[in-house]
Amino acid sequence: MAEGYGLANLGEYLQFLGHARGSNCEVFTQLVIARGLSLGEEEKRAEVEGLCDEVAKMLIALMKSLRN
Numbered sequence: 001m002a003e004g005y006g007l008a009n010l011g012e013y014l015q016f017l018g019h020a021r022g023s024n025c026e027v028f029t030q031l032v033i034a035r036g037l038s039l040g041e042e043e044k045r046a047e048v049e050g051l052c053d054e055v056a057k058m059l060i061a062l063m064k065s066l067r068n
Contacts, residue, residue: 013066014067031048031052
């Protein structure tokens with residue numbers, strides 16, 4: 001995200017934000033897999049899933065505000 005912010009135009013910044021959103025989705029997918037395999041503590045997984053959800057919402061809101 002920081003690299004994208006430093007670029008010359010909004011379109012490139014939005015592209016980097018999209019990559020960040022995709023990376024966040026990858027982390028969430030890994031958490032779903034971990035849950036399915038009963039890896040780690042349920043409480044910790046749930047906490048991190050909540051954080052992933054918060055990050056996703058913030059990224060979507062930032063992208064939306066920049067597009068307007």
